[in-house]
Amino acid sequence: AQSVTQPDIHITVSEGASLELRCNYSYGATPYLFWYVQSPGQGLQLLLKYFSGDTLVQGIKGFEAEFKRSQSSFNLRKPSVHWSDAAEYFCAVGDTGGFKTIFGAGTRLFVKA
Amino acid sequence: NAGVTQTPKFQVLKTGQSMTLQCAQDMNHNSMYWYRQDPGMGLRLIYYSASEGTTDKGEVPNGYNVSRLNKREFSLRLESAAPSQTSVYFCASSDRSGLETQYFGPGTRLLVL
Numbered sequence: 001a002q003s004v005t006q007p008d009i010h011i012t013v014s015e016g017a018s019l020e021l022r023c024n025y026s027y028g029a030t031p032y033l034f035w036y037v038q039s040p041g042q043g044l045q046l047l048l049k050y051f052s053g054d055t056l057v058q059g060i061k062g063f064e065a066e067f068k069r070s071q072s073s074f075n076l077r078k079p080s081v082h083w084s085d086a087a088e089y090f091c092a093v094g095d096t097g098g099f100k101t102i103f104g105a106g107t108r109l110f111v112k113a
Numbered sequence: 114n115a116g117v118t119q120t121p122k123f124q125v126l127k128t129g130q131s132m133t134l135q136c137a138q139d140m141n142h143n144s145m146y147w148y149r150q151d152p153g154m155g156l157r158l159i160y161y162s163a164s165e166g167t168t169d170k171g172e173v174p175n176g177y178n179v180s181r182l183n184k185r186e187f188s189l190r191l192e193s194a195a196p197s198q199t200s201v202y203f204c205a206s207s208d209r210s211g212l213e214t215q216y217f218g219p220g221t222r223l224l225v226l
Contacts, residue, residue, distance in 0.1 A: 043217030
């Protein structure tokens with residue numbers, strides 16, 4: 001069965017520092033991978049997605065993610081974090097049937113001044 | 114455009130009571146979804162509607178029913194609420210499938226006593 005693991009429940013980084021959020025997936029075929037962000041009290045917003053092609057994917061708000069098939073990973077990165085990036089981040093994998101997206105448990109990002 | 118709207122924003126129920134959560138989207142999307150979000154568990158799919166007139170079970174459908182009233186509206190009903198259904202409920206929509214961007218509503222916070 002497909003699954004998504006986000007090993008870090010929460011991460012704290014200083015404003016201006018770089019960020020990497022980890023995501024590992026389990027899926028038999030080529031995965032459809034997503035990163036969503038949830039600001040406090042809000043719904044989720046798509047940051048980026050990977051279906052095929054270039055393994056480095058650019059998203060909104062300066063985020064990028066790299067798909068590594070050999071490591072079953074899809075880590076999210078940002079070179080310089082802003083205080084407004086404080087939120088919860090969810091990695092997700094979509095099945096080939098197209099409708100059952102599996103979300104990870106999420107990583108909450110805290111940004112300190 | 115309002116995007117995806119949900120009502121109510123917050124609800125308290127007693128065990129055994131029933132209620133319907135409403136969701137509407139104004140993006141002319143074909144597919145709609147209901148998720149629940151619990152601490153440490155990410156989002157889990159309850160039901161989805163691939164297109165008007167169809168509904169299918171997701172990962173955690175027990176205790177819930179849904180109705181795709183028309184292309185815009187997708188409601189979630191709890192017939193006899195249980196404390197285990199205390200959660201935050203999100204509705205989402207996408208153009209054709211979950212492999213495309215899902216747009217989320219702001220959520221309904223439900224407390225069952």
